[in-house]
Amino acid sequence: MRFMLRDVAHVRVQRKVMLLSLRRCLLLVLACLPLWVGAAADARVLTVSVHGGDAARVAWFSDKLAGMLGERIRMVPPGGADVQLALDAQHFRRRCREGTRVVGVAIAPQQVRAVRDDGHRCTALFRGAEPERQLRLLQLLQPGLQRVGVLLTPDSDWLRTYLLDPADSGEPASLALDFLEVAPRKELAPALNRLLPRVDALLALDETGLYGPNTARLVLLTSYRQRRPVVGPNRSFVQAGSLATTYSGDIHLARSLAQWLRRLLEQGRLPEPGWPAHFSVTLNEDVLKAYDLPLRDPQDLAAELRDGEAH
Amino acid sequence: MILYRWILVAVLGGLLSGVVHAQTDDSEQEVQGAMDGGEIPRVLTPARLDQPRSEVPASVTVIDREMIEASGARELYDLMKLVPGMSAVKVDGNVPTVSYHGTMARDDRRMLVLIDGRSVYKPGLARVVWNDLPVSVADVARIEVTRGPNSASYGANAFSGVINIITRHARDVSTTTVETRHGNNGVSDQRLTSGGDRGDASWRFTLEQQHDHGYDDGYDPDYNDDQLYRDDKTLNRTNLRAGWDLSPRDQLEFFAGGSSTSLQRPPDDAFLEFTRYRDFPVQRNENAFAQLRWQRDFSPRHSLKVSAYSQYSDSREKMDLCANPVTPTSAPATGAIFFTRQMREVFLRKGNIDDTVAALGDPGETALQNKLSELDGSNAGTFCGDFTFDVVEKRHDLEIENTLHWGDRIKLVTGLNLRHDRAQSETYLSGTAENYSQRAFGTLEVEVADPVLLNLGGFWEKDDINGEFFNPRGALILKPAQGHSLRAVYSEAVRTSDLYEAEARTNLTADNLTPEFEQNRQKWLGWTTPRFFATQTSPGDLEAERIESRELGYYGRFGTVELDVRFFEERLRNLLSRGVNPFTFNAHDRERVDLEGWETQLSWRPVPDHLLRVTSSHVHNEASINIEERLSPRDSGSFLWRFDPNRRWMVSTVYYLAHDYNREGGSAVPLPYERGDLVIAHRRDLGDTRLRVEGRVQQYFEHEPVVFKENRYADRTHYQLSLALEF
Structure with a gap:
């Protein structure tokens, strides 16, 4: 099937070549070079x-x-x-x-x-989970969400580049990200107490120093006492009391x-490092219900997220 | 009785069946954890999660820290203005009254107030003393107000509503804060809050002192003092909360605290008829409490909570009085007649003050006339002495509550409670009164069909002085979508007699008399323990006040908008509205109030930096006696806007309106209440220390006094500046 599609494309290229000037032809040949290289690579195992x-x-x-x-x-x-x-x-x-x-x-x-x-x-x-994807999941679950808190450690501070703050995009700010850098573990409780009161939800990035078995109880109970839902960072956390997460098994x-x-x-080349394009969504229905959020089909949510990424 | 037996069977059944489920769920959890490969145990289990807002069978207002900060409130009662339908004003000088749907202005005894599950409703003289609450505004995490009767969940006295104050968890305070606030009207506050943790233990505590001058304008041109309302107040309070995570399933918490308050009090009009004040009265209250709470999660769907607390309060108001002579031309010593045994005997025969005083001119009252002549002809001088209104109240309370989920559709909460109340007062009881009560309660929530929830609750109680009661509640909740609900609620509640109402035997005893009377008590006064002639005794066996409430409501969330609407009809019956004090005690003539109206509360965050919140209330109060309409404004509301331009700045304004107080009561004109507050706060990091500076301006837009004519401010603009360092 893939070869058939390529053949059709080839015919179309030939038709266009006839209509173009020589200069354009040269450009086109150059442009098509990767395809030939790819075809060559395709041929081998x-x-x-x-x-x-x-x-x-x-x-x-x-x-x-x-x-x-x-x-x-x-x-x-x-x-x-x-x-x-x-x-x-x-x-x-x-x-x-x-x-x-x-x-x-x-x-x-x-x-x-x-x-x-x-x-x-x-x-x-x-x-x-990809931070941007997690953020969009949070928005799908809680459409009225406006202020999201993100804790980062000095090691993970660079992850904020993967989260474009809508406020920085020049568009009207419908959602504001509030980043707080924290030294892991020892300073986690004060950081939560400082960040949670000024946000509507906590986006938990995959950062073992912040979100692990030793801190789950602190993070989830503190956030729930202050009625701030947590999204992410993984399935174990969702089972423990986080609202939802995308995950790649x-x-x-x-x-x-x-x-x-x-x-x-x-x-002929591999992509740059990144998060898997394939994923699923898991929800904690009890926690969603406690926050009065509508229950959604995880598969529908995943499909909606994929549609958003395709565009 | 059959019904009560069923309740007990349900309670015990709930407890036992929960244990069985605990074993089953344990193994399931382990298997589940192993399957998922996760090492994190379930933290937020159904048993630990609260009911979603849309499924609560009542109208609820939640005041969270964001609103508390925006309000700039320095006293807890002031926050209650943000609750639709709630009257929250200082109606009696420095003593605030908080009352849902108003009714009486002074007797704040128809609402239950809980702090971390502990009732602060005083058992001796039924009331909630807001000044004495041992909690700082800074310690409050959230206040949940149930608007409407809720005796089905909390028992007697959850009459017109329930205010549930939830303090900040020990783990939620991890720094030390020192704060000072000063302003006009004599405002001077200091606070120290500190918290920390070590391993599985955490703690926080607060020490706070507050002072202000209260209403500071003259109100009575005939009074020859400095014409200022004597309502300065100084409050000292401390609050401690500590927690231990004994195991992933067991949490133990300890709460303790106390307060001491000093309140200037105005002269009592009732005494001014017979006496003059040698020194003005001051009321001193002391309170202390300790509470232990243990929660165990047997399984994700079954938890048990055991709570025990003891609390103590001691209130004393000392008055230094000198008796006025019977007539302007009589000898000064004739004033002592009001404290003689002979006058008491006449009162016991006549039954009321007016007839007794009239007997002073009745030659037929031989003994009284002889005593009066004796005093008139003496050189004993003016009769002066100290009189103390005293009451010591103690409560011990033990409660066990079991929460059990069966699948996703059924939830059962059951519990048992034992309580012992004791009041000791020479003034009100001439001794001690006690009351033991036993209680059993249960609430069943069933999802009968996908969008329909049925909530049935009942609370049975039996105590020594009021007998047996059962308060039911039924609610049908239709949920067209998650986060939206239509509810129809019927509930009943009672306010039972307090120890004073049930066993009153009042006596105002004089001490520290002027020398001649002190040395010759029997000779001049006819008894060795001189007492004011008027005394009151409760007839006992008083019927409880009752309320029936019907409610239709809607709760919904649309994106950034949250809306709650309540239509209600409340029938209050058998109300004890007339005086039950040391001067008059009328417990027989009962009154009624019919309340109808609607309330709305709406909050909206149009953009992340702005929060808007509007409440409105319209109440039609039809009472059989005017006094029950005094604190019931027909229309009231509030508007709050909070703007956080960045992390450093916060600006908020709050507007309150109540139209009008004392409409049909003792005031010649209705008294509107209109106030606007502006709060500007700035935060700045100074290394590891954070500085917070907050300015607050409070403007009273009306010239009129608040509820009563005495309650006037000289300056209608109040301003305060606070400085806080957090490290």
Whole structure:
């Protein structure tokens, strides 16, 4: 099916070539060069190896990717593969230092950034939920929302660049983001007490220093006492009492990896580090109800978010 | 009795079935956690989450910290003006009255006020003393006001409504703040608040002192003092809250606090008929409480709460009086006749003050005439002494409450309560009165169909002086969508007799007499314990005041708009409206009040920096006696606007209107109340210390006094400046 589409495109190009001047033809040839390169790359089989994690998980990813990409990839044992997939941060760092083409899978953004800051050009699917997506999820759940608080640590402060404050866009401010930087754990309680009174909800980014098993009780009880819902950062938190989150499980990661590998086959390069494009939504119905928020179908919410990202 | 047995069966059944569910849910949770691979236990479980606002079977007003800050209020009662239909003014000098739908101005005894679940409704002389509440405005996290009777949830005296003050959790205060506030009208406040935590324990405490001059304009040109209303007040209070997370399922909290207040009081008109004041009265109140609360989550859908508290209050108002001679030409000592045994005996026969005083000119009252002649011919001099209105009130309360969810559609709250009230007063009781009460309560919420909720509640109680009562409530809630609800509510409530009303035996005893009378009490006064001649005794077996309420309401949220509308019809019956004080005690003639009207509250945040809030109320009060209409304005409302241009600045204005007070009462003209406040606050970080400067201007737009003619301000513009350092 994909080849048929490409053939149709090719015919259209030929028709246009006839109508264009030579100069334009040259430009067009240059413009189409990546397509030929992609076609050349398409013709060969990509070798992929998976590292890190337990054997079962490695096998699961290998099977899934082979199933999704068919004969376009060949899973090979570690060493000598075109692309190495690293399922944990340790392998991601090690493989990156070796200088091979590495894709980290569910690696914390801070760890990816640290490796890239060392000069390694590895890429990775970030662990956790995309901040912008979480924010839009919060808006879908609570349309009247206007002030959202975000806690950041010195390590995660750069994540704020992924959240464009609408107030900075020059458009009328319908939603204001309130960032507060905090040293993890010890200063968390004062920071919550300072931030929560001036916002309507807390957007919890995937930051283990702030949102982990040791702090969940503090964060969720403090925010609920002040009637400020929390969104994110992950499924465990939602089960514990956060309102909702988007998340990318292994199946979403596998789909996103397949998409990236296709892009490599077609365009000859991998995307820059980022969050998986595939995700689901999970809600805590009890908490939604307590805040008097309408119950929504998680699949509808995910579809709505995907539509928003497509545009 | 069959009904009561059913309640007990339901209560016990709820407790037992909950334990069974606890075991089942435990295993489910572990399996669920393992399946998800999560290591975080459930924190916000259904048992720990509150009922959504749209499912509450009543009209509720919530005042949160954002509104508290915007209001600039320095006293708790002042915040109640933001509640539609609520009268909240200082009607008796420095003593505020807060009353939903008004009715009587002075006797604040038809509303229940809770602080962290502890009732501060005084058992001895039924009332809520707002000055004595041991909570600073800065300690309040949220106030939830249920508008309408709620005895089905809280028992007797949740009559016209319930004010639930929730203080800031110990974990929500993690800094130390010192604040000072000064302004005209003698305002001088100081506060220290500090909080911290160590591991699973956390604490916060506050020390606060407040002072002001109250109403400061002359009101009585005939009175030869400095013509100022004597209503200065000084309040000292402390509040402590500490918490321990004993385990992920167990929370233990300890609350303690106290207050001491000193209130200047005006001369009592009733005494001025017989005496003059040698020194002006001062009322001194002392209060203390301690409370322990333990909550255990047996499972995400089952929790148990046990609460125990004791509280103590001691109120004394000392009056230094000298008796006026019977006639201007009589000897000074004749004033002592009002404190003789002979005058008391006449009063006991006549039954009222006027007839007793008239007996002073009746030659037939031989003993009285002889005593009067004896005093008239003596050189004993003027009779002076100290008289103290005293009452000590104590309460011990133990409550167990069980909350159980069956699936997503049924919730059952059941509980038992034991309470012991004791009042000791020479003035009001001539001794001590006690009351033991036992209570059982339950509320069942059932989602009978997808958009329809049924809420049934009942509260049974039995006490030594009032007997047995059962207060029911039924509500049908239609939810066309989440966050929107239409409700129809029927509820009943009672206000039971307090210890004074039930067992009054008043005696105003004189102490510290002038030397001649002190040394010869028996000779001049006829008894060794001289008392004012008038005394009152309760007939006992008083019937409770009753209210029936019917309500249609709507609650909804549209984006940034939140709206609540209430239409109500309330029938108050068997009201004890006439005087039950040491001078007159009329508990037989009962009154009625019919209230009808509507209320709205709307809040809107059009853009993130601005918050608008409007309340309005229209109440038609038809009472069988004027006194029940005094604090019931026909139209009232408030408007609040808060603007936060950035994190450093906050500007807010609040406008209050009540049209009119004392419309049909003792005032010659209706007394409107119109006030506007402006608050400007600035915050600045000074290293690790945060500075907050706040200015507040309060403008009374009316020249008229507040509710009563005495309540006048010399300057209708009040301003205050506060400075707070947080570190």
